[in-house]
Amino acid sequence: MPERSADKTGCRSEGMPPPQRRGDEAMPRVTAHPRRSVGAPPPAALPSDGAQDALEVINSEVVACTACPRLVAWREKVARDKRASFAGETYWGRPVPSFGDPAATLLIVGLAPAAHGGNRTGRIFTGDRSGDWLFGSLYRCGWVNQPTSVHRHDGLRLMGVYVAAGVRCAPPANKPTLEERDTCLPYLARELQALERLRVVVALGGFAWGGFLRAHELAGGARPRPKPRFGHLAEVDLGRYTLVGSYHPSQQNTFTGKLTEGMLDAVFLRAHALAAESRNRA
Numbered sequence: 001m002p003e004r005s006a007d008k009t010g011c012r013s014e015g016m017p018p019p020q021r022r023g024d025e026a027m028p029r030v031t032a033h034p035r036r037s038v039g040a041p042p043p044a045a046l047p048s049d050g051a052q053d054a055l056e057v058i059n060s061e062v063v064a065c066t067a068c069p070r071l072v073a074w075r076e077k078v079a080r081d082k083r084a085s086f087a088g089e090t091y092w093g094r095p096v097p098s099f100g101d102p103a104a105t106l107l108i109v110g111l112a113p114a115a116h117g118g119n120r121t122g123r124i125f126t127g128d129r130s131g132d133w134l135f136g137s138l139y140r141c142g143w144v145n146q147p148t149s150v151h152r153h154d155g156l157r158l159m160g161v162y163v164a165a166g167v168r169c170a171p172p173a174n175k176p177t178l179e180e181r182d183t184c185l186p187y188l189a190r191e192l193q194a195l196e197r198l199r200v201v202v203a204l205g206g207f208a209w210g211g212f213l214r215a216h217e218l219a220g221g222a223r224p225r226p227k228p229r230f231g232h233l234a235e236v237d238l239g240r241y242t243l244v245g246s247y248h249p250s251q252q253n254t255f256t257g258k259l260t261e262g263m264l265d266a267v268f269l270r271a272h273a274l275a276a277e278s279r280n281r282a
Contacts, residue, residue, distance in 0.1 A: 051195070051196050052102040054190070054193075054194035055098070055102055055194050055195075058187055058194065059099075061187070062095045062096075062097045062098075063094055063095055063097055064095075065168065065169075067184075068169065068179075068180045068183055070171075070177075071167075071169035071170070071180060072169070074169075074170065074171065074172045075093055075095075075170050078091065078119055079091035083116045086120060089120065091119060091120045092118070092119055092120060092121060093119060094122070094169075095168040095169050096113040096118040096122060096123065097124075097168070098162060098163060098164035098165070098191060099124065099158070100161050100162035100163050101159060101160055102162070102194075102195070103160065104158070104162035105197050105200060106143065106161045106199070106202065107161075107162050107163075107164065107191075107192075107195060108163045108164070108201075108202045108204065109164050109165065109188070109202070109204065109208045109211070110163070110165045110204045110205075110208055110248070111174070111176070111205055111207050111208055112165050112168070112171050114127075114128040114130065115170040116128065118170065119170035121150075121152060123149070123152045124164070125149055125163060126149040126151065126154075126156075127149070127151065129249075129254070130248070130250055133249035133254055134149075136148075136261070137261065137264040137265050137267075138161065141271075141272065142272070143158065143160065144159065144161065145157040162198075166207060166208050166211035166215075167181055167184045168184055168187065176207075185211060185214055185215045185218060188212070188215040189215040189216075192219040193219050193220075198240070199242070199274065199279075200241055200242050200244060200275050201238075201242070201244065202244050202246055202268070202271060203243060203245055204246050205247065205248035205250075206245075209230040209243070209245055210230070212243060213243070216243075221239070221240075224236055228243070231245050232245060232246055232247050232259075232263060232267075233245065233246070233267060235270075241278075242278075244267060246259075246264065
């Protein structure tokens with residue numbers, strides 16, 4: 001982690017981490033703001049052994065999945081051909097499992113692994129620009145221990161958070177089909193059942209929003225009516241947990257200013273508030 005220095009207000013500010021190799025052209029990067037004063041979520045009770053075991057079983061099945069021929073062919077082609085800047089690395093080239101805290105109160109659902117991000121590193125939102133934005137925000141809002149996610153063994157620790165995707169394989173042009181999404185959704189539905197302490201779900205983008213609502217039904221949840229419309233900071237009370245929408249931290253959204261750091265931070269600060277409200281009701 002980069003060294004910290006105290007500013008004049010007594011807050012501790014983060015030094016900018018050295019640029020990571022991404023192989024991209026110059027991109028807007030996440031500014032290293034200090035953490036907000038919300039503090040980390042209070043320590044959650046340990047999940048049951050059954051919950052942790054169930055998540056491990058799901059992940060082992062995900063990694064071995066070959067259900068979608070188009071995705072299998074693409075993820076393996078990318079892993080063979082590689083991007084020039086990563087030519088010396090061994091790509092993961094398989095479905096990317098979920099990861100995080102089995103006692104999570106917050107679940108984050110993305111679209112799919114990036115071809116040269118998760119498909120390379122083996123961890124969702126790791127080694128790509130979207131991950132820079134996501135984990136930078138989670139760090140500022142007190143959900144993780146560091147603002148970067150570079151590789152599977154970089155020391156990143158999620159505190160009360162679990163991260164998944166609607167589709168577990170990198171898709172061509174970052175666009176999975178609805179059939180591929182629906183083939184993958186039973187994994188997400190089983191994760192919902194296993195995450196016993198879940199109180200808030202953040203869906204990154206409309207694709208993840210729609211996929212999550214279907215997974216919610218597969219897991220035994222009631223279908224909300226009318227069908228909830230996706231929007232940034234849109235909320236749906238689904239009983240056991242609240243679904244919150246966020247624009248995806250894709251390059252398209254962050255380049256154009258459709259999503260700013262402040263907008264993304266607002267989502268995870270709201271997740272803090274919703275989790276706290278749920279604990280107070282319990």
